[in-house]
Amino acid sequence: MTFTDTERRRAEELVARYPHSKSALLPLLHMAQDRDGYVTTDAMEDIADLLGLTPALVLGTCSFYTMFKREPIGKLVVSVCTNVSCLVNGGPALVEALRTKYADDHDVHVEEVECIAACDQAPVMQVNYEFHGPVTSESATDLIEQYKSGALKARTISGSPT
Amino acid sequence: MAAQETRVVTKFLRERTDDSWTFDAARTHNKAYSALEKAMGMEPAALIDEVTKSGLRGRGGAGFGTGQKWSFLPKDVFPRYLAVNADEGEPATFKDHMLIEKDPHQIVEGSIITSYAIQAHHAFIYLRGEFALGADRLQAAVDDAYANGFLGKNILGSGYDLDLIVHRGAGCYIAGDETGLLSSLEGERAMPRIKPPFPAVQGLYAAPTIVNNVETMSTVPHIVREGGEWYAGMGVNKSTGTRIFSVSGNVERPGNYEIELGVTFRELIDDLAGGVSGGKKLGFFIPGGASSPWLRAEHLDEPLDMDRAAELGTMLGSGAIMVFDETIDPVLVAWRIAKFFAHESCGKCTPCREGSGWLEKVLYRMANGLGRPDDLDLLMGFGNTISPGVTWPPGMTTICQLGPSTMSPTLSLNKYWGEEIRARLAKDADRRTTLQVASA
Secondary structure (H helix, E strand, O other): OOOOHHHHHHHHHHHHOOOOHHHHHHHHHHHHHHHHOOOOHHHHHHHHHHHOOOHHHHHHHHOOOOOOOOOOOOOEEEEEEOOHHHHOOOHHHHHHHHHHHOOOOOOEEEEEEOOOOOHHHOOOEEEOOEEEOOOOHHHHHHHHHHHHHOOOOOOOOOOOOO | OOOOOOOOOOHHHHHOOOOOOOHHHHHHHHOOOHHHHHHOOOOHHHHHHHHHHHOOEOOOOOOOEHHHHHHOOOOOOOOOEEEEEEOOOOOOOOHHHHHHHHOHHHHHHHHHHHHHHHOOOEEEEEEOOOOHHHHHHHHHHHHHHHHOOOOEOOHHHOOOOEEEEEEEOOOOHHHHOHHHHHHHHOOOOOOOOOOOOOOOOOOHHHOOEEEEEHHHHHHHHHHHHHOHHHHHOOEEOOEEOEEEEEEEEOEOOOEEEEEEEOEEHHHHHHHHOOOEHHHOOEEEEEOOOOOOOOEOHHHOOOEOOHHHHHHOOOOOOOOEEEEEEOOOOHHHHHHHHHHHHHHHOOOOOHHHHHHHHHHHHHHHHHHOOOOOOOHHHHHHHHHHHHOOOOOOOOOOOOOOOHHHHOOHHHHHHHHHHHHHHHHHHHHHHHHHHHHHHHHO
């Protein structure tokens, strides 16, 4: 999918905020991911075209950052921290429980992440970058189900407001 | 008497928990932008002097004098930029996260004052990508500042123009290194750059750039309002003022505590954070984020003083204090930190890229009872390639601090538990032999 005229105007506005256009690369990748649910090859080519870069350079930057997904991963990204303060407060068991629970659910992508700066809430998780903690595997599952049903409003998988 | 918090930058957000992040609340109840109004009537050089006088040292990790950093800008070279480091990622640090979500106007005000002091017309707040709510609130604060004439053209009729851009990252620890941040802000992989040239001379787009932390920016309005001398009157020795410490791990009341520097670790951990949870004894603690070497019970009465920490062979770093009780295996914690660094190494320098992965592998088998007799010596040996001497302050073979930081946990294991671990590894070796015989 390539940029529509409206999207291209929004993209150009983003570019205009910066003294050098290439600085708009991360914001544009977020924008593409918001739209498509992941960063598609077409979107990277579009962005390259807009910024006057090669698609390889765009891919180089995109693949460096963990928030950018280059294949479909569903509607919800569940990030569970297992870094040290979560390690000693049940983080590893939590990520295993959620991985098992959602192994066959294509809408829910459970990932183990590094410290997300909420150690006073250990063990902590994010659902589409909304913080929840401390959680148990039961309360975490309950929250994820609420996001799935729409009872809780989820952000985009890039964390933008919807 | 039990130690108390001394709240300067966290006073308002603690008092007004329902709407401290809104423009109306901050302006009406916290005199937001009154320091900016005062600053615009001052000469930029006078502002730099005031901040230098305060003794404020950067709150990101390195602890370099803020006013001194500003004064390194080469004369008459323009444009200049300010990049505010809001990419908080040092494990167990969560103070900036709180400041961003709860008091974004304080950050915006500090950033405008700083930009004026260094005569920049473009400023960026590089925000950690995972802080989604923070992005909403910070952007709303910036929009409000524009709408009220504190940003944009001719700020408060002074003739000074400034644009402030909130720039979201996308998940990467090393973008929190000041030169990694600049690479990322330029649309590149967040790979650190060799210094010199320092960013103050050649930073963003190769122009003079100041990179300051969120807590540092949040402190600036208070220094402008109350004066540098007032700020320097707090704290201890060359660690002036207050600092927010994030306390977490095995403690009763994990959280952010703003204290006057000079308070002891014991006061912070016991009085404020409620002590080790479950009435257990302290095993060890990490005083300044995952990059810092560890301390133990015998250091509890030491003051939180950046220079004293250096004498103890560690640092206060990002202000993250991780507490572990007596039941926690230090080797397990060392492995988890090694895993973190192996994941976050950007790959630019060979010793860090390769070494961090090997550290993780060897510590993993040690933590899981399958170590080899000489594993600790093996780590200390190849650690020499990543950080010559395996000591503190660390020797470096890499462009940025991530490399030598990978050795801090191993350095600590060897220093405090060397004999114990070697004995344990000997037993692991017996077990390995038994397993091999059994499987033969």
